[in-house]
Amino acid sequence: MKRIREGLLKGIGLLIFCLAMAEAPAMAQAAKLQLPNLDHLRDKATEVVDVSLDGALLRLASKALSSDTSGNGAKIQEMIQGLQGVYVKSYEFDKEGQYSKEDVEAIRAQVMGGGWQRVVGVLSKHDGDNVEVYAMNEGNQVTGLAIIAADPKELTIVNIVGPVDLEKLVELGGKLGIPRLEKGKEKKSKKE
């Protein structure tokens, strides 16, 4: 009887351990947005940035950063440590109204709930710079970030999966070898 009870307790303990271990990736997976197929915007866009880096590619990038002798590599490496994915889709157009409201709503619907919280929402009628920043929190730590920037001539969606330091991310612009992209002066790669 005693042996059965011990076995049962061990089993329950193991189950709890497995559930706890499975929870962390599950939370991280929840932070991954299902980015809609925006291929129809490719032809209309003048500049396209489509970056999709999963865990394996991030580790590879981290390896390349470790050989960066400029000293900035280590800082970026530290920042991306623990990240499970970085996904960016950015389309810049020469005319207004090239993307539809549905394109944005498909993403916005995913961040309306499900653990996401809107950190910043800027709706500027003056210059049309509309930026929404959503974060997924776990305790005091941000475990996911989503940025929806819907300007009249530009649509940008950013999804970072994993622990993100927002302050460090803001500081990255123009530092650490990352060019600060200024509006109208953006140099983006058109990925085919």
Add this chain to the structure above:
Amino acid sequence: MNIDDELKLALKRVEPPSGFAERLMLNIPATTLSRETERPSFWMRLILPFKMHSVRWAAAGVVVFLAAGGLMLRFSEQRREAIETEAAEAAKEQLLLALGVASEKMNVAQRKVTEIGSQGKESESRGETDQNRRAPRIRKRQTSQGNRAASDLFAALHVAAERIERIQAHLNDQRSGDAIYIDN
């Protein structure tokens, strides 16, 4: 006989018995004779250095095979490393681009929030200034409103006093037997 004579006698050249050479040649095998006597051809002389035992050939083959395999492995390893480095560099570039875009958008949001915040402060301070500018007018308006209220109050008090006087008059008349009538 001294030793020198003995040595000379012992080492004296002695002719072989007749037919010795023929008998000897008969005892030597024919193949040995032909091998020794035949001069190898030009081609045989060329191949001769490579003519080895089969085990040696096998050993040499294994060595060559291992060397070639090692070289191929090293080559493929180098190639794999080169591809991996190239992929890592590409991933790094993509990462920097992605972080650049993310950082830019975060900066836009932060700038907008800061702008809105500063505009709010400005409007607040502007509101205070306007209020100060409008204060005399407001005070004047307030004064006139106060005066009007006061005058209304005085009027009401005046009416009330008149009524009280009339009630007292009626009461006096009642004592004298008249009916009481209070009008509005």
